[in-house]
Amino acid sequence: MTDEALELTRTLIQRESVTPADGGCQKLIGERLAAAGFAVEHLRFGEVDNLWAVAGDSGPLLCFAGHTDVVPPGPLDDWAQGPFEATVEDGWLIGRGAADMKSSVAAMVCAAERFRDRHPDHPGRLAFLLTSDEEGPAVDGTRAVMQWLGERDITIDYCLVGEPSSSDTLGDTVKNGRRGSLNGHARVKGRQGHVAYPHKADNALHRLLALLADLAAHRWDDGDEFFPPTSFQVSNLNAGTGAENVIPGVAEARFNWRFNPRQDEASIRAHVEQRCEAHGIDTESIQWRLSGSPFITREGALIDATRAAILSQTGVDTLLSTAGGTSDGRFIAPTGAQVLELGPLNDTIHQANERIPAEDVARLSHIYEDIVARLLN
Ligand SMILES: [Zn+2]
Incomplete structure (x- = not known):
């Protein structure tokens, strides 16, 4: 079986997209989502590419959120392979964005495709909010898209942000807020x-x-x-x-x-x-x-579904945490959405030779799909 999510991650890493560049990542994702029945909007604010896509007409809105931009690779001599080659070696996927966060974005896209294929008449709405300005000033990115959504009276009920949250093993930690x-x-x-x-x-x-x-x-x-x-x-x-x-x-x-x-x-x-x-x-x-400002999701259906999906897919009992720096969740939570961050291992983010276990991309994609199936049924 080919690992579709891993292949998509590799393609996205190869599309160099140092903030605020998107490198054509959102165009490719938009095409994939449109084929899966999403209405796709490409929103360019200033020099930042953003994407909003939604499938389904009414009912609770579950949004996958993330970014296609990456931080610069730093000195190339520090990398064993080119940072944009997306090498898979000894079970590791290596490249800029492998952990933060092209793997999550790819896992989300493949999860949405499978879910829409298996449940064409699902209730509720599934959406994507992607930006190419998370690692930079974050002015024309998620913040601007949230304003655009507000002007259209679109509110997000549940938001799953793909920031790399895991510490030692996939799914062991989920961020339910930030200071x-x-x-x-x-x-x-x-x-x-x-x-x-x-x-x-x-x-x-x-x-x-x-x-x-x-x-x-x-x-x-x-x-x-x-x-x-x-x-x-x-x-x-x-x-x-x-x-x-x-x-x-x-x-x-x-x-x-x-x-x-x-x-x-x-x-x-x-x-x-x-x-x-x-x-x-x-x-x-x-x-x-x-x-x-600080934000927190203390309880609710999103936490319950995420915990249950991680346990069922990996056997891991997840921990809720608010540690670490701030994230784009800060722009989404104030609208009343339940917000959680769940993504791959974060120990090499922003470093040379950024990497995650290659098999974790597909595992993450199945956790995402499981969460969607529990919330939109
Ligand atoms: Zn990130």
């Missing part, structure tokens, strides 16, 4: 002077350090069943002229919070601004950038 990420950049001003005449100067670094120590010692919350406590980390600190006898007039720091749903941007900022006042720092000296 939020908030960035701060402080630029505290004082007055430069001679260290021998401190009364004539105002040490910006002393005040900034006091604020940072205060924030680092603060316990923001205790987390909950699914999330660890909110964490604050200083990532950059700059001040001073290099001379030993000059009091710095300006001090800068960059810092980040990874936060759970017990916090939001407003609660964190309110605390920081109150501490700024305590340390004589103008609250205007901090600039803020929210990368993503």
Whole structure:
């Protein structure tokens, strides 16, 4: 038996698509889905290719979501084979996108084809939301498609994102949420002077350090069943002229919070601004950038179907996790959709010689098909 999902993965890897390029991946996928009875829309926003496809007329909408773009391969000398050759060797599929996430996209397409073939009159709707801008700024990708869907009153009930979620064996971990990420950049001003005449100067670094120590010692919350406590980390600190006898007039720091749903941007900022006042720092000296709000699917039919499908296809009892960076799920969950991320092993993502067990592509495809069959029946 030929492994259709593996063959499609190899074809997609060979279509080089470093963000925001799509390399013709979505054209090929669109043709396959159209042949399986999907209404396909190619949505180009800015320089980003996106695809929306749906089959079925009414009822619960289950959407496969993912991206066709990949991160750059890095130095080619670090690769044993060309990153876009999609080599299969000793049971491994090797290439850029093997894990993140052309294998998931191919597994989803083949799962949809088989499901539509076996259940031509299935209830509900099956959809695809693909973008070529997940690894980049993520402005004209999933976020823009969600806005486009909102304008058409299309809402997603269940969303399965193909991000590589597995740790040691396929299906052992499913992401049911992600922490939020908030960035701060402080630029505290004082007055430069001679260290021998401190009364004539105002040490910006002393005040900034006091604020940072205060924030680092603060316990923001205790987390909950699914999330660890909110964490604050200083990532950059700059001040001073290099001379030993000059009091710095300006001090800068960059810092980040990874936060759970017990916090939001407003609660964190309110605390920081109150501490700024305590340390004589103008609250205007901090600039803020929210990368993503936290999201969580605590329970529901999607979790039940996914757990049951993984157990039935692999014998693995899956673990729900919110660890790791943020994902495009952050744009889908706020509309009320149940969102889960399930994909292949993630230990080599964004590395040279990115790889997964070749047999896992077909296994993943069968898990996906099983989930669809449990939800749309
Ligand atoms: Zn990814």
